[in-house]
Amino acid sequence: MTKRSVVVCVGDELLTGLVVNTNVAMIGELMLQAGLPVAWSATIGDEEDAIVDVLDRAAADADIVIITGGLGPTQDDLTSAALAKLVGAELVRDEQVVEDLRRRFKSFGREMPPSNAKQADLPRGASWILNPYGTAPGIRVEYKDAVLYAMPGVPGEARHMITEQILPELTAAGIAQLIRSRLLHCVGLPESELADRFPDLATAANPKMAFLPGGGEIRLRFVATGESVEECDRLLDAAERVVRERVGEYIFGVDNATLEGVVAELLSSRGLTIATAESCTAGMLSARIANVPGASKFLRGALVAYANDVKVDELGVPAELIDKAGPVSEEVAAEMALGAKRKFGTDLALAITCAAGPEPQDGAEPGTTVLALAGVDGDVQVRKLRLPGDRPQVRQFATTFALSLLRMHLQ
């Protein structure tokens, strides 16, 4: 029979609207990939008997129970106590863990508050899961035919603990499948067209492929299972090779890469400088380039020309051209890019002019977007697009496609 898991989340704050529970989705995805799909999940307040009750039901129903929350230092953190009650064991304070906690606080220049010692209480027979990312260690306990893992509720700490400790342990014990995943970031092809290029990969069982669109880019996710890390990585490498052969020019990075980060790297390594000229995005593009720490190495400045006469006065776009071609036109975008390059004395300049909506602008329908890139040798590349969505989405997508145009030019 397929093994399965249950997720139990503990904390009043999840039921009163103070905190949106993102842990179930995060854990659900990881457990599914590991071959231990989540059958159901329960969220329960800070009430010992209610926690014991739902853990009992979870342990009866699943092979693995993942618990989040209730491991903090305060009176209403009840997960250890509930686990002790569940398995009928007493809570024992682990002086070694108290010492570790004290040292951890000292490293931040603080005394450990006495209440934190509570985080060193372990049900007899249970074991600790190390937490290098926070004060609360996790707890592992066996009950009925299930293994229960209690993790902190803080999403970052929970993610580290499940990926770095719990899943590897389950994999080593032969309970979870070994999984490795890889993200390939793609800009410039619509999702339907991407899907059409990969009828083979999209339906393959291993690695599994998924398309994750967002913010104008599409992430291709591959999840491989296998007997060893090397075997998984070989499968992932092979899939990545196929993707790069077919749509390589649209792939800008792997895993944690960001489009602005890749562009920053390309500009820095070549010692090139850049400026932007923007109308509807009104600075979003330059702000995004400046997301990258150390952007002063390549970003000199930007000119936001929201009013048409600013395009004329500050970027040197001929007034007759705006009258004739309209402000959202290939001709005007090209002049804006050339104007920004002159003004800021940069090697490159990117321009965006668009009708972001909700109303049409000087005859251009909402979503109409023109990008221009003035290159090192004085040439200008222009791209006209029709972007979907509302005003925020059109502006967001416009910056993504502008950065993508720049990346392709540099590569």
Add this chain to the structure above:
Amino acid sequence: MTKRSVVVCVGDELLTGLVVNTNVAMIGELMLQAGLPVAWSATIGDEEDAIVDVLDRAAADADIVIITGGLGPTQDDLTSAALAKLVGAELVRDEQVVEDLRRRFKSFGREMPPSNAKQADLPRGASWILNPYGTAPGIRVEYKDAVLYAMPGVPGEARHMITEQILPELTAAGIAQLIRSRLLHCVGLPESELADRFPDLATAANPKMAFLPGGGEIRLRFVATGESVEECDRLLDAAERVVRERVGEYIFGVDNATLEGVVAELLSSRGLTIATAESCTAGMLSARIANVPGASKFLRGALVAYANDVKVDELGVPAELIDKAGPVSEEVAAEMALGAKRKFGTDLALAITCAAGPEPQDGAEPGTTVLALAGVDGDVQVRKLRLPGDRPQVRQFATTFALSLLRMHLQ
């Protein structure tokens, strides 16, 4: 005994990581305010018997059961069928609802796919809840001592249905308390200082007050209960009056107001134009002003001066001043604002210069931020701040405080 509720969420996508479940937090907050706190919540996949099972347990345990999801047109939408099985009634197709669905599709210029007729199936004895915001109507059914409400899983539709239909019905029946809430948006006072000013309101039982910080502003939320809308509103009006008496200058709006929206309104109504000059924020401030549709009425342009010599060449900041006072100084910020006002020929100009981090910049520690506002009559207001947080947060907070400075000047 206090009445209580349970939330049951249906859908594989919630357990496999495809969708983060935001409904529990949204419903939990509303039910708590309505005097029907959520005791627990369960998330379950698209499996009929498992849904019946958890609904049975929920109905035994709560006065009100709110169900989300599983009302769509596909094979794996099983909520109506599960409700029918739960109460032992057959599913009956409501031809009137089929007709409504058909008309709805027609109004979008589409034929109704045959599968959608399934959304018109109702367990005998249950009743419909209208959904003007989507195709799936909700379902109301009584079972044991509980009332069960099934809503669509789409968060926007679910929010409309619970606030506009379910809660008013429960209030009219005397099951839920009548509640009314109000948000007051505040910028410029730290949370601790705000809390100190309201020892009375913060501990009052009705209306209940909460501080919700985010993005550099703090929203003060008041929730009142009472016998009538008028009584609730009187309580909210009284609380708002107290807040405005004590910290009125920092309150920029009510309920759905945004800081840029309020600023846009003030600029438009006075026929004033504005430009910005930015270094670290690199266009985030002007982009935020342009979030408001129709911003071309008041926003003329912006100059991002990321490099120091751009501040000199484009904004007329004296090079010696940058050398002497440093780029992140009150003197330079003032010159940047004056320079932008000259360059764009506007009535007003806002400038931001800051050290966003992670590294110190020309001697300024990360978080050091200077704002300047050049006014209509040529005067310049300057404010120096030390903002907390990392690079994204410092830049975000800087734009919020700059807009707040502008708002206070205009009011």
